[in-house]
Amino acid sequence: KQEVTQIPAALSVPEGENLVLNCSFTDSAIYNLQWFRQDPGKGLTSLLLIQSSQREQTSGRLNASLDKSSGRSTLYIAASQPGDSATYLCAGMDSSYKLIFGSGTRLLVRP
Amino acid sequence: KAGVTQTPRYLIKTRGQQVTLSCSPISGHRSVSWYQQTPGQGLQFLFEYFSETQRNKGNFPGRFSGRQFSNSRSEMNVSTLELGDSALYLCASSLTVGGTGELFFGEGSRLTVL
Numbered sequence: 001k002q003e004v005t006q007i008p009a010a011l012s013v014p015e016g017e018n019l020v021l022n023c024s025f026t027d028s029a030i031y032n033l034q035w036f037r038q039d040p041g042k043g044l045t046s047l048l049l050i051q052s053s054q055r056e057q058t059s060g061r062l063n064a065s066l067d068k069s070s071g072r073s074t075l076y077i078a079a080s081q082p083g084d085s086a087t088y089l090c091a092g093m094d095s096s097y098k099l100i101f102g103s104g105t106r107l108l109v110r111p
Numbered sequence: 112k113a114g115v116t117q118t119p120r121y122l123i124k125t126r127g128q129q130v131t132l133s134c135s136p137i138s139g140h141r142s143v144s145w146y147q148q149t150p151g152q153g154l155q156f157l158f159e160y161f162s163e164t165q166r167n168k169g170n171f172p173g174r175f176s177g178r179q180f181s182n183s184r185s186e187m188n189v190s191t192l193e194l195g196d197s198a199l200y201l202c203a204s205s206l207t208v209g210g211t212g213e214l215f216f217g218e219g220s221r222l223t224v225l
Contacts, residue, residue, distance in 0.1 A: 034214065043115075043201055044216040089154070097167055099144070099214065101154035 002027045002094035006102035013080055014110050021075040021105045023090035028068045031093040035064050035075050038087045038104070047088075048075070080109045113138065115204050115217035123223045129190040132220045136183050136204030142166075143185040144214070145177060148199040157200075160185050161208040189222075197224045 003026045013019050023033070032051045036044040048057045048064040050073070056065040063076040073090055085108050091101040116135040124130050136143050144159035144167075156169040160179035177187040183204075189196055199221050203214040 036216070041221075043117075043218040044203075046213055046215060049213045091154075097159070098156045098169065099146075100156075101146075103153045 002030070002092060002098075002100045004090060004092050004100050004102040006088075006090060006105050008105060009103065010106040010108075012108040012110060015080060015082060017080050017109075018076070018078050019080055019107075021077070021088050021090075021107070023073040023075070023102055025071050025073070025092045025100075027092075027094065028071055029095050030068065031095075031097070033064075033066050033073050033090060033092045034099070035062075035073075036089045036091065038089060044089065080107075082109045082111050085109050115202055115215055117200075117202050117217035117220050119220060120218065121221045121223075123225060124192050125225050126192055126194060128192050129188060130192060130222060131186055131188045132200055132202075132222075134185045134187075134202030134204075134217060136185070136202075137215055140204035140206055140215070141183050142205040142208050143179055143183065144203050144205070145185070145187050146201045146203065147171075148201060148219070149197075154201070157187065166208060192224045194224050197222060 005024045034049045035047040038044050050057050050066040061078040066073045087104045087106045089104045091099045118133045142161045145157040148154045159167040163179045174190045179185045199219045201219045203216045205214050206212045
C-alpha cells in the first residue's frame with residue numbers, strides 16, 4: 001500500500017532564501033508524482049507533474065525531482081517570496097491509479 | 112479556458128440529511144475524480160469517473176456515491192450524513208483516464224454537518 005510522507009510539516013524562512021521541500025513514498029511503482037499548492041480555504045493548484053520515466057521538471061522558480069529508487073521527490077523553490085506562503089502537497093499515483101497525498105508542508109516566507 | 116467549477120461552495124446540513132455536490136470539469140476533460148479533505152485524515156480519494164463509468168473507488172462507505180453525465184459533469188451524493196462527513200470535498204479533472212495526466216482541482220465544496 002502506497003504511503004506518502006512529507007517532512008517537515010511546517011517551515012518558516014526569510015524572503016529570498018532558497019528552500020527544499022521533501023516528499024517520500026513507500027512503493028517505487030508509481031506512475032507519476034505531482035506537486036500542488038493549497039492556499040487557506042482554497043482548492044489545489046497544480047505546480048509540477050513528473051511522469052515515472054522522468055527525473056525532474058522545472059517551471060519558473062520551481063524545480064521538482066523524482067528518484068524512484070530511493071522513493072523520494074523534492075520541490076526546490078528558488079528566491080522565495082512572501083507570495084509563496086502556502087501549504088505544499090505532493091501526491092503519487094499508485095498502481096491502482098489512485099492519487100495518494102502526503103499531509104503537506106506549511107510554508108511561511110517572512111518579508 | 113474555464114477551470115473546474117464546483118457548486119455549492121459552502122453548505123450546512125444536519126445529521127441524517129443527504130447532500131449532492133456538483134462538479135463541472137475543464138472543457139475537453141473526461142475524467143473526474145473526487146477527494147475528501149479533513150484536518151485529521153488529509154486528502155483521501157473517493158472515486159473517479161470516466162465516460163460516465165466509475166473507474167476507481169476509494170475506501171469509503173456506500174453512503175458516498177457519484178455519477179457522471181454525458182457532458183462529463185459529475186455529481187457526488189452523501190446520504191445519511193454524519194458529523195464526521197464535515198469536510199472540504201474537492202473535484203479534479205484530467206484529460207486521461209486513471210488520472211495519469213495532470214490533475215486540475217476546483218475550489219471545493221465545504222460541507223458542515225451539525
